Amino acid sequence: MADYEKMWEELGMNMELHDRLCQVLPTAFGDVYLSQENRPEGMGFWDFVVSGIHGIRPAELIEAQKNGQKVFGTFCVYVPDEVVIAAKGIVTGLCGGSQFWVPGGEKVLPKGTCPLIKASVGARLDKTCPFFRIADMYVGETTCDGKKKAWEILGEDVPMHIMDIPQMKREKDIVKWAGEIEEFKKVVEDFTGNKITVENLNEAIKIINNKRKALGRVFNCRKAAKVPISGKDALLMMQIAFFDDPVRCAEMCNKLADELEKRIADGVSVCPEGTKRILVTGTPLAIPNWKLHHIIETSGAIVVCEEMCTGTRYFENMVEEDLPTLEAQYMALARRYMKTNCACFTPNTARFDDILRMVDEYKVDGVIDVNLKFCNLYDTEGFLLERTLKEKGIPVLGIETDYTDADAEQLKTRIGAFIEMLG
Numbered sequence: 001m002a003d004y005e006k007m008w009e010e011l012g013m014n015m016e017l018h019d020r021l022c023q024v025l026p027t028a029f030g031d032v033y034l035s036q037e038n039r040p041e042g043m044g045f046w047d048f049v050v051s052g053i054h055g056i057r058p059a060e061l062i063e064a065q066k067n068g069q070k071v072f073g074t075f076c077v078y079v080p081d082e083v084v085i086a087a088k089g090i091v092t093g094l095c096g097g098s099q100f101w102v103p104g105g106e107k108v109l110p111k112g113t114c115p116l117i118k119a120s121v122g123a124r125l126d127k128t129c130p131f132f133r134i135a136d137m138y139v140g141e142t143t144c145d146g147k148k149k150a151w152e153i154l155g156e157d158v159p160m161h162i163m164d165i166p167q168m169k170r171e172k173d174i175v176k177w178a179g180e181i182e183e184f185k186k187v188v189e190d191f192t193g194n195k196i197t198v199e200n201l202n203e204a205i206k207i208i209n210n211k212r213k214a215l216g217r218v219f220n221c222r223k224a225a226k227v228p229i230s231g232k233d234a235l236l237m238m239q240i241a242f243f244d245d246p247v248r249c250a251e252m253c254n255k256l257a258d259e260l261e262k263r264i265a266d267g268v269s270v271c272p273e274g275t276k277r278i279l280v281t282g283t284p285l286a287i288p289n290w291k292l293h294h295i296i297e298t299s300g301a302i303v304v305c306e307e308m309c310t311g312t313r314y315f316e317n318m319v320e321e322d323l324p325t326l327e328a329q330y331m332a333l334a335r336r337y338m339k340t341n342c343a344c345f346t347p348n349t350a351r352f353d354d355i356l357r358m359v360d361e362y363k364v365d366g367v368i369d370v371n372l373k374f375c376n377l378y379d380t381e382g383f384l385l386e387r388t389l390k391e392k393g394i395p396v397l398g399i400e401t402d403y404t405d406a407d408a409e410q411l412k413t414r415i416g417a418f419i420e421m422l423g
């Protein structure tokens with residue numbers, strides 16, 4: 001990634017520290033990804049993106065900024081990309097998934113904060129992530145307590161807009177969320193200098209719906225008896241989807257889906273017949289957090305679905321298209337986004353219904369409920385979720401982990417025993 005050194009310097013990055021990150025990533029990627037056999041050829045695109053993860057897309061974003069476009073950094077799947085796209089803005093995900101960034105976050109946050117928040121704050125404060133340097137505005141939300149407080153630190157030297165998310169999903173909460181979307185629209189208009197109209201918002205809704213459909217096509221292929229793609233590869237596609245241009249993302253995912261559909265027709269599988277099929281649910285797995293999938297898939301099972309924000313929650317449910325007024329569009333957006341089932345809502349039993357449906361659709365043998373350490377929301381919800389699954393006779397394993405490798409051996413033992421128990 002040496003070609004990008006000048007760009008990183010101009011972004012004010014900590015070059016020495018960043019060099020250390022650049023040294024570890026290719027080895028980790030090689031060990032986890034390139035060691036797999038019989039990968040779909042289409043994954044070459046995502047391998048290429050990872051090979052220049054801090055260079056290729058950041059350079060595109062900087063070029064767009066030179067042409068007057070604004071970049072919005074987001075941290076949650078509730079923030080409606082459509083509003084930004086309508087104003088010719090660009091959205092980039094900013095969630096940190098590496099232990100490398102955690103100590104930087106711990107300098108200002110309590111150690112008992114979830115690693116996702118610590119890594120995100122560390123990536124910003126340590127100046128080791130170009131996406132955090134490039135974003136013109138951060139968009140936060142009031143989903144969990146850790147994030148709410150982190151915004152106050154992150155917003156000290158970057159414009160920050162916070163969307164106030166309801167905690168329940170009654171009709172009045174959906175109306176409130178539509179109001180938040182309308183307010184966000186005004187913020188985006190002011191910041192970009194571009195007016196959002198019924199027409200350009202409609203166009204943006206279609207762009208993001210197309211991206212959702214393309215991601216959904218790939219997931220659909222994972223339902224086949226002969227699984228044409230590993231869970232690790234599908235996870236990588238999802239993780240990059242938060243950073244990529246949405247039109248290109250849809251195009252590449254559709255190409256991959258074409259190949260996977262052909263593989264299914266030809267009976268090509270990435271694993272032997274009878275391999276146990278796992279659904280992973282819980283807290284998000286931000287890039288480059290591949291630990292859990294790697295352990296599962298090197299323990300004799302395959303991940304066929306992720307019910308998480310780096311999974312089905314990101315692409316399921318479309319926004320109604322071609323509505324005639326902005327007010328109708330805000331409500332349509334609010335309705336779609338409020339169908340997402342995060343543990344920050346009470347009650348959140350629709351998530352359990354989703355998981356039960358997916359267990360059936362993806363022909364799942366067992367569920368692994370993963371919780372990032374110190375995420376009280378998902379940890380607490382785990383009790384009811386696991387009880388619901390057990391009542392239905394679905395084997396479930398609850399685990400708590402972080403970004404370190406300290407628990408890797410213990411996880412291998414527990415996950416190995418769980419897979420063996422599946423018979």
Ligand code: SF4
Nearest residue numbers: 075076077143309342
């Ligand atoms: S888990 Fe909840 S807070 Fe985190 S990204 Fe998903 S929806 Fe947002």
Ligand code: SF4
Nearest residue numbers: 114116144283372375
């Ligand atoms: S994993 Fe939990 S604690 Fe961490 S950001 Fe998401 S909701 Fe908040």
